Amino acid sequence: MGLFSLFVTLFLILNVAVICNGGITSKFVRKVEKTIDMPLDSDVFSVPPGYNAPQQVHITQGDHDGKGVIVSWVTMDEPGSNKVLYWSEKSKDKHHARGHMVTYRFYNYTSGFIHHCTINHLEYDTKYYYVVGLGLTERQFWFTTPPKVGPDVPYTFGLIGDLGQSFDSNKTLSHYESSLSKGQTVLFVGDLCYADQYPLHDNNRWDTWGRFVERSNAYQSWIWTAGNHEIDFLPEYGETVPFKPYTNRYPVPYRASGSTAPFWYSIKRASAYIIVLASYSAYGKYTPQYKWLEEEFPKVNRTETPWLIVLMHSPWYNSYNYHYMEGETMRVMYEPWFVKYKVDVVFAGHVHAYERSERVSNIAYNIVNGVCNPVSDQSAPVYITIGDGGNLEGLATNMTEPQPKYSAYREASFGHAIFDIKNRTHAYYGWHRNQDGVATAADSMWFFNRVWYPEAEHPVSQ
Numbered sequence: 072m073g074l075f076s077l078f079v080t081l082f083l084i085l086n087v088a089v090i091c092n093g094g095i096t097s098k099f100v101r102k103v104e105k106t107i108d109m110p111l112d113s114d115v116f117s118v119p120p121g122y123n124a125p126q127q128v129h130i131t132q133g134d135h136d137g138k139g140v141i142v143s144w145v146t147m148d149e150p151g152s153n154k155v156l157y158w159s160e161k162s163k164d165k166h167h168a169r170g171h172m173v174t175y176r177f178y179n180y181t182s183g184f185i186h187h188c189t190i191n192h193l194e195y196d197t198k199y200y201y202v203v204g205l206g207l208t209e210r211q212f213w214f215t216t217p218p219k220v221g222p223d224v225p226y227t228f229g230l231i232g233d234l235g236q237s238f239d240s241n242k243t244l245s246h247y248e249s250s251l252s253k254g255q256t257v258l259f260v261g262d263l264c265y266a267d268q269y270p271l272h273d274n275n276r277w278d279t280w281g282r283f284v285e286r287s288n289a290y291q292s293w294i295w296t297a298g299n300h301e302i303d304f305l306p307e308y309g310e311t312v313p314f315k316p317y318t319n320r321y322p323v324p325y326r327a328s329g330s331t332a333p334f335w336y337s338i339k340r341a342s343a344y345i346i347v348l349a350s351y352s353a354y355g356k357y358t359p360q361y362k363w364l365e366e367e368f369p370k371v372n373r374t375e376t377p378w379l380i381v382l383m384h385s386p387w388y389n390s391y392n393y394h395y396m397e398g399e400t401m402r403v404m405y406e407p408w409f410v411k412y413k414v415d416v417v418f419a420g421h422v423h424a425y426e427r428s429e430r431v432s433n434i435a436y437n438i439v440n441g442v443c444n445p446v447s448d449q450s451a452p453v454y455i456t457i458g459d460g461g462n463l464e465g466l467a468t469n470m471t472e473p474q475p476k477y478s479a480y481r482e483a484s485f486g487h488a489i490f491d492i493k494n495r496t497h498a499y500y501g502w503h504r505n506q507d508g509v510a511t512a513a514d515s516m517w518f519f520n521r522v523w524y525p526e527a528e529h530p531v532s533q
């Protein structure tokens with residue numbers, strides 16, 4: 072009994088800080104250095120040797136349930152072969168898949184020969200080797216398909232956003248690669264290379280970025296979300312079609328989920344159902360994205376995929392003085408559905424810092440009733456801003472004060488996160504700042520699934 076009382080007392084003391092503050096603003100002070108892009112002759116951008124050697128090799132999921140992979144690569148000297156040679160670790164039988172090739176021009180830039188090849192009907196949970204550049208300089212890589220979709224399948228996702236190609240970006244990627252949690256797939260929340268920060272949106276920086284991330288992205292799928300730096304709208308130079316470089320380079324399996332555009336779509340992967348939304352495509356009522364999402368949420372079978380994850384670029388709950396309220400109009404449109412369908416977690420980027428919210432919703436307001444404050448809501452998602460990949464625009468350090476009650480933790484540091492699903496009820500989440508050792512999570516929480524274990528994850532302060 073005495074021991075029990077001690078525990079209760081300790082528990083109460085430990086939680087006083089949370090209850091009084093209504094959230095934590097980290098005291099961690101990052102050494103302020105200028106965030107600059109790595110120069111073009113950096114080793115991470117080096118062109119692979121050999122005539123017409125495939126470069127910028129990257130993969131993403133190629134179908135709705137994880138048995139397909141899209142392999143993409145670029146050749147510079149000539150188109151070369153469209154085919155991918157692949158074989159399972161379990162078999163000596165080799166197969167070919169045929170892809171297609173695209174090129175595009177962006178003002179005075181002409182792309183290399185960009186190849187995309189979808190490999191379908193793979194076996195789940197199997198390591199495959201693949202070769203691109205057939206007949207000329209060949210390069211071999213490998214990937215492992217996800218396990219069969221099912222409710223208790225463990226799976227580990229990495230979270231990276233707003234990566235860019237600075238020295239800090241390289242630290243973030245290295246940190247992710249050496250993570251002890253071993254992320255199996257990256258959920259990328261938008262803003263890839265920041266080429267649009269260069270004169271005429273120098274598309275050579277799309278190429279350098281592709282070479283930079285190849286060391287991870289050729290071996291595991293990165294699931295793409297479009298950010299504002301993918302828009303590449305430059306009408307004064309005749310570039311009036313948004314997302315031209317992005318859509319030519321980074322295909323996604325949007326048709327497999329009934330979407331009509333590559334900016335919003337869904338996939339299943341292991342025990343997770345992932346919905347990708349488009350902050351920079353129309354989302355108002357009657358728009359294609361709205362109609363798709365309205366039909367999409369009821370299709371999610373939480374008995375098959377208990378974890379419902381949404382990715383978007385512009386965050387809805389953000390207490391930094393950067394991009395403040397930019398996500399508000401989409402929140403007004405879609406938040407009631409997120410609560411109704413019990414989304415577990417929403418990952419966004421855009422703000423170059425880190426923040427995790429409490430489970431809150433703000434859906435009662437109807438213009439006349441004045442009920443416009445976020446309230447604690449155990450059916451609501453946790454909102455995580457993870458736009459801290461390390462791009463050249465630098466950190467967002469200026470925060471709204473005092474910290475709003477909905478904000479559980481915020482810190483202006485670069486880093487990445489890991490969402491580690493254990494089974495249908497529990498997932499361990501950790502955010503890692505670049506300045507720490509790989510084993511250290513600067514912010515973490517155990518997620519309880521909203522359908523299978525809808526308890527509060529920690530004492531609620533509201």
Ligand SMILES: [Fe+2]
Pocket residue numbers: 233262298299300384420421422
């Ligand atoms: Fe952004």
